Amino acid sequence: MLLRDEFSKNGDIRIGVYVCDCGTNIAGKVRVPEVVEYAGTLPHVVVAKEYKYMCSDPGQDMIRREIKEQKLNRLLVAACSPHVHEETFRNVAAQAGLNPFLFQMVNIRELVSWVTKDPDKATAKAKDMIRAAANRVLFHEELEPLKYHIKRNVVIVGGGIAGIHAALLLADSGEHVYLVERESSIGGHMAMFDKTFPTLDCAACILTPKMTMVKSHPNITIMSYSEVVEVNGFVGDFKVKVRKKPRYVDEENCVGCFECIDACVFKDARYPNEFDFGLGKRKPIYMPFPQAVPPVPVIDADTCIEFKTGKCPKECLKACGERAGIDFAQKEEIVELEVGSIIVATGFDSFDPKKMPQYGYGIYSNVYTSLEAERLFNASGPTAGELVLRDGSKPKSVGIIHCVGSRDENHNRWCSRVCCMYSMKLAHLVKERTNADVFNFYIDIRAAGKGYEEFYNRTMEEGVQYIRGKVAEVTDNAQTKDEEGKLVIRVEDTLLGMIRRIPVDMVILSVGLEPQHDALEVTKMFNISCSGGGWFMERHPKLAPVSTMSGGVFLAGACQAPKDIPDTVAQAGAAASEALALSHKGVIEVEPNTAFIDETLCSGCQVCVGLCPYSAISYDQEKKISILNQALCQGCGVCAGACPSGAAQQHLFNDSQLMAEIEGALAGVL
Amino acid sequence: MTERLNRHDARRQADFDLNFGKEVAEAPGGENLYECIQCGACSGACPMSAYMDHTPREIIGMIRSGMKEDVLRSETVWLCASCYSCTVICPRQIKITDLMYSLRQRALKDNTYPKRIPLPVMARDFYKMVHRHGRTNEGRLMTNVYLHTNPFDLIRQTPLALKLWRHGRMHLRQESVEKPSELRDLMQSVK
Numbered sequence: 069m070l071l072r073d074e075f076s077k078n079g080d081i082r083i084g085v086y087v088c089d090c091g092t093n094i095a096g097k098v099r100v101p102e103v104v105e106y107a108g109t110l111p112h113v114v115v116a117k118e119y120k121y122m123c124s125d126p127g128q129d130m131i132r133r134e135i136k137e138q139k140l141n142r143l144l145v146a147a148c149s150p151h152v153h154e155e156t157f158r159n160v161a162a163q164a165g166l167n168p169f170l171f172q173m174v175n176i177r178e179l180v181s182w183v184t185k186d187p188d189k190a191t192a193k194a195k196d197m198i199r200a201a202a203n204r205v206l207f208h209e210e211l212e213p214l215k216y217h218i219k220r221n222v223v224i225v226g227g228g229i230a231g232i233h234a235a236l237l238l239a240d241s242g243e244h245v246y247l248v249e250r251e252s253s254i255g256g257h258m259a260m261f262d263k264t265f266p267t268l269d270c271a272a273c274i275l276t277p278k279m280t281m282v283k284s285h286p287n288i289t290i291m292s293y294s295e296v297v298e299v300n301g302f303v304g305d306f307k308v309k310v311r312k313k314p315r316y317v318d319e320e321n322c323v324g325c326f327e328c329i330d331a332c333v334f335k336d337a338r339y340p341n342e343f344d345f346g347l348g349k350r351k352p353i354y355m356p357f358p359q360a361v362p363p364v365p366v367i368d369a370d371t372c373i374e375f376k377t378g379k380c381p382k383e384c385l386k387a388c389g390e391r392a393g394i395d396f397a398q399k400e401e402i403v404e405l406e407v408g409s410i411i412v413a414t415g416f417d418s419f420d421p422k423k424m425p426q427y428g429y430g431i432y433s434n435v436y437t438s439l440e441a442e443r444l445f446n447a448s449g450p451t452a453g454e455l456v457l458r459d460g461s462k463p464k465s466v467g468i469i470h471c472v473g474s475r476d477e478n479h480n481r482w483c484s485r486v487c488c489m490y491s492m493k494l495a496h497l498v499k500e501r502t503n504a505d506v507f508n509f510y511i512d513i514r515a516a517g518k519g520y521e522e523f524y525n526r527t528m529e530e531g532v533q534y535i536r537g538k539v540a541e542v543t544d545n546a547q548t549k550d551e552e553g554k555l556v557i558r559v560e561d562t563l564l565g566m567i568r569r570i571p572v573d574m575v576i577l578s579v580g581l582e583p584q585h586d587a588l589e590v591t592k593m594f595n596i597s598c599s600g601g602g603w604f605m606e607r608h609p610k611l612a613p614v615s616t617m618s619g620g621v622f623l624a625g626a627c628q629a630p631k632d633i634p635d636t637v638a639q640a641g642a643a644a645s646e647a648l649a650l651s652h653k654g655v656i657e658v659e660p661n662t663a664f665i666d667e668t669l670c671s672g673c674q675v676c677v678g679l680c681p682y683s684a685i686s687y688d689q690e691k692k693i694s695i696l697n698q699a700l701c702q703g704c705g706v707c708a709g710a711c712p713s714g715a716a717q718q719h720l721f722n723d724s725q726l727m728a729e730i731e732g733a734l735a736g737v738l
Numbered sequence: 739m740t741e742r743l744n745r746h747d748a749r750r751q752a753d754f755d756l757n758f759g760k761e762v763a764e765a766p767g768g769e770n771l772y773e774c775i776q777c778g779a780c781s782g783a784c785p786m787s788a789y790m791d792h793t794p795r796e797i798i799g800m801i802r803s804g805m806k807e808d809v810l811r812s813e814t815v816w817l818c819a820s821c822y823s824c825t826v827i828c829p830r831q832i833k834i835t836d837l838m839y840s841l842r843q844r845a846l847k848d849n850t851y852p853k854r855i856p857l858p859v860m861a862r863d864f865y866k867m868v869h870r871h872g873r874t875n876e877g878r879l880m881t882n883v884y885l886h887t888n889p890f891d892l893i894r895q896t897p898l899a900l901k902l903w904r905h906g907r908m909h910l911r912q913e914s915v916e917k918p919s920e921l922r923d924l925m926q927s928v929k
Contacts, residue, residue, distance in 0.1 A: 426783075426827065475775065476829035511777040540782025540827060560778030560793055567787050 081112040081206055084140040086131055088122035088147035090177055097181035097190045106195050110202045114138055123153050128160050135164035142205040146174040146198050167210040174201045196733055203732030207724040213657040218304035219408035220651045225296055226413035228256020229633060230625025230640040232278050234411050237644035239287035243651060246405050248310055249292045253360035255279055256415055262445035264633055265493040266523030272359060279361040290362055299593050302702060303620030304656045308405045314398035316367035322393040324363035329353050331387035333380060339371045344443045348450030353384050358448050409620040409647040412594055416626040419473030419579040427577055428542040432555055433458040435575040438490060445497050455501050463573035465505040466498045467557045469539045474580030482601055484580035485630040488514045491578045492524055495532040507533045507570055509559055537562045542575050581630040594621050603629045614643040622646050661703035661720045665696050669715035676707035676716050754804035762801050767836030774798045780824035780834050790814040794824055794834055810850040815841045816857040856887040869925055872915030877908040
């Protein structure tokens, strides 16, 4: 006997089925009148209606009216994805006095009309899905949403400009912020730049005040040289484990005098400074850049003699003396934070131009990446702001190659969005600092932004040559006398329709942006998803640009897609306000999809106890059954799936509901 | 055929055939043709582009615009040395070398190929010879090509031919596979 027949014996079930046209989104493929007519013939269905836009006010009004008039006690809406309008129709049910969990949404847009070519098949599938849902709702029960208090702390992962801006906003409004940064200083990529386009603001002049504010803000805890390693919990109540790497300098005791660095047994800096991409040198104890925050040095155990041999006179320790800042015994530490929401602002990596050997990076010494050029231009960089060739001389001509690794099916498909503008900025700086001839090689100039086109014009007026064409190769193979000793750029000037060879002293590769190398692990940790290419996916590209599919986890900055500083800051503000809105709500209603254990069926086998990933199930020695703690249950359904006697069940997805749905879906073939 | 226009004369859309682009895109080598962003990396990488009347990039642009006559009469298609530099560098993964082959076939089929260079005729005669005998004979092939393109050149080449013949480097006997009919059946089935 089918479940449905069994059920029909008890109770008077009255189902209302409402099928939405969604303009032509659904009705263009699915023959809605036919579906409605069919739905009307299903058991217990007392009303079936079509409407052009069910989510509109008149559509909602119709449903509310009919729930009352027809005394409906089950509601079924066949329309778009539950992601879009489940909430809407649950509210409609509630407003009409019907428990919202007696409603079921059927997605005949994303799952049917948008993905089915043949109208016959689409119509048939829509009917099948409505039949399945009409069977399912028979077993729906009245439920109350679960309510949770939201913790008023926020953890921000990534201390670049996005994380810094969001942290300051949240901290100013009274929330406590943990700013977790992988490197020894906050600041991110922006701290590497010299100037920012299009206004040519000095990056340090606008960033470092914010960094200092972060440091001194009572509501912000900077956790530098630290990484998030584990995230548990859910919106409003996350438990975030952070691994603090040992920097061998005590952040509490250090006063930032840097006498330790001066005292180091290495009198000259001799190890490549990662912050300068190896263009500059540092000691084993060092600050990555002068304005680093927190202003606490870090000891690199790989290069420090004490760590390598244990025989160092430890001049740094002596110099520090009573301040007791140096701590060679420091150990890795795991800190657990309890927060209400998370902002992921992990930023980007730059494309590795070694993947395009035709541009000669790593082969010819005077081929630089754009970030290396930024460090050369930066006053606190390895050359104190001078753009020089490897031999120390100033270049007389510079070629800047756009779109390196971007807009390329062989590498990254996307436009990295910032390269056109930063290439113009670099061209301007080359002109300003060296007065060299500058050639920019571009495919298309993308200068959409306030003041961007004007900046493009400005650089053209300054004499920067723009050549439209993707460079084919950079070579030192000279064909004429003037090419000797130079790097020759071979390109088709597509506007003039001719092949050109342009000798230059220096080549700057405008490398594109790509997701951080460990972005995939980050998505797993925070339970968020990726869009094409590995960028983190927003909940909705237009209407929920900083939210994710995980409640309480928000995105800011270039981890979501390449973006420039103004857009990053704007997005960081949006993420901060989302987190703030959440915490000010104080309480969040969550779907009551938790599990429950039917005491009469439980045999006490304890399979569920071991399986539950949240330790929500324990064993009652007296009753000899398993007990479930609703407050800890996350609704993952593992226990329900494993229980051999069917005692563990999950609300909204219990066995009878799922079996009835399957029976309904397969009614045509059963 | 329309008369040859100067480079900057306005072109009439009526002389263009937008279907030509679609046909080429559907033929082998035409994949991703409509995704070309006209960046010119192919032309820059091409070792032969200096000798071409249109760069490979221009050819793709012309195909998409429907400039059938101009494309098929272009020498570019016949100058391609099949080094595949363009295909390797293309950011849109267009198989430009394959595209050139596709255009050669089309030009021969439509009998619309540049008359100024012997390459199309040579390709055609080569194909005919292989199709008929399964073997090539360089001496005969070149004789045919000169007869079909510039018979006077044949006389100029005679001393060279004699020299080669004297050293046993040129044979006039046409070799053939054992069963040419089977070869023809094979060719027929893959056509």
